[in-house]
């Protein structure tokens with residue numbers, strides 16, 4: 001029996017559904033006990049030759065059985081509802097926090113780990129909250145109540161039963177710490193396997209190209225074997241615990257019945273037998289619920305890691321109005337990535353005048369993407385500041401900043417949705433006409449119109465069904481639709497044709513644009529060129 005402190009805190013918001021499940025569990029136990037007592041009494045009446053009383057008692061027993069069936073149905077429905085509610089609330093909380101952590105967190109964590117936590121961990125927590133925790137309540141209440149009641153019927157049998165119940169509830173607790181530790185080991189192995197599988201699936205084209213599928217397959221087999229070993233290690237403890245509990249249940253039942261048969265009548269022994277069976281029923285059910293919910297318990301570390309991770313930047317700004325036609329100024333900005341030995345950018349100072357374009361150029365690793373990330377506040381500078389229209393971007397709310405800065409990245413992410421859904425990501429309320437107008441300006445309308453369902457065509461994951469240039473033009477249309485006054489543009493090193501080039505100049509028009517540029521043609525179109533080297537500004541040219 002594991003009642004995890006952190007999981008109880010997480011359950012704070014779902015105490016109501018858990019309490020309802022526990023209440024229904026108690027009602028079901030009461031129905032089982034009522035049925036058993038009525039049947040025992042009916043048998044006693046039959047043995048005593050009182051047939052009418054036996055029939056009356058059997059009729060009551062039948063009514064209780066019907067009521068219990070209804071209660072079981074309600075309990076199952078409520079359990080499934082509670083489970084769905086718990087999962088939805090927990091996932092909302094995790095996704096919300098992940099959104100606040102931003103991309104900086106995902107560069108430090110393996111995506112597969114995060115995915116395993118969000119999908120399998122939360123899925124495993126459903127039975128923990130909706131079945132296991134309510135059953136813990138039932139397991140503590142029912143045996144204690146029935147043993148107490150038995151003391152009024154047969155003290156000797158009750159004493160034997162009390163000892164067995166205490167043993168069943170207390171002895172397995174000695175294994176709890178080991179069980180939890182091994183469970184965590186098993187979760188770590190599971191998350192590692194999930195991460196490797198995700199990576200292998202995503203990188204399959206590269207693995208095939210380099211003939212590395214076999215080697216990765218062998219590594220995955222190794223991971224799967226680790227998972228098997230950790231599962232068996234945990235199972236060994238679980239089985240010992242189950243065996244000890246089963247022994248105590250059988251010994252307690254036999255001992256209590258023996259005590260009753262020695263001291264009282266045969267029918268008293270029958271009554272004790274039915275009570276002991278009902279006394280231990282919740283213990284058996286708890287063990288079943290434990291097997292359903294233990295995956296969630298072991299995933300708690302991943303969930304806690306995610307929930308306690310602090311965002312790379314705090315959303316402490318209060319200004320909601322984004323400056324209009326703003327200048328973007330880097331004021332002696334220095335920034336070192338966490339754990340890095342030297343700054344990625346050092347004392348960088350330049351200004352992008354309102355409505356103008358500055359091309360950032362320089363060799364690989366010079367710090368161009370870092371400056372773009374700082375402008376989007378994926379990180380905050382260690383020294384210096386970035387201002388937009390004279391306002392420090394830390395004074396803007398993150399929502400205001402995101403609404404005012406549009407991004408056309410080189411590796412544009414397209415989701416497994418329709419073209420229209422992907423475009424509306426930047427402005428969900430955009431009308432169909434606005435969608436088409438943006439797509440036309442971005443030179444994307446023609447190829448979209450040729451797709452099987454036009455704007456309603458479903459794109460494959462990451463836009464896999466489109467060419468690189470088409471993906472880039474959709475990204476430009478998305479930025480146009482966002483209609484933000486500041487633009488961060490990471491010029492693609494590949495797939496830039498004349499039409500994409502024209503779309504790029506369209507999206508820059510009237511906007512203050514920071515452009516990571518690679519090609520001489522594009523660099524020539526910029527109003528100013530800032531050359532970076534080793535994180536510092538080498539020269540600024542008009």
Ligand SMILES: Nc1ncnc2c1ncn2[C@@H]1O[C@H](COP(=O)(O)OP(=O)(O)OP(=O)(O)O)[C@@H](O)[C@H]1O
Nearest residue numbers: 107337340344362363364365366367368369370371
């Ligand atoms: N997440 C990170 N953690 C630690 N160091 C990083 C991280 N991202 C980049 N760096 C380092 O910061 C420095 C600047 O990298 P940055 O990506 O800004 O260069 P870049 O000029 O955009 O290069 P490229 O043209 O190749 O994209 C490099 O030394 C790089 O190794």
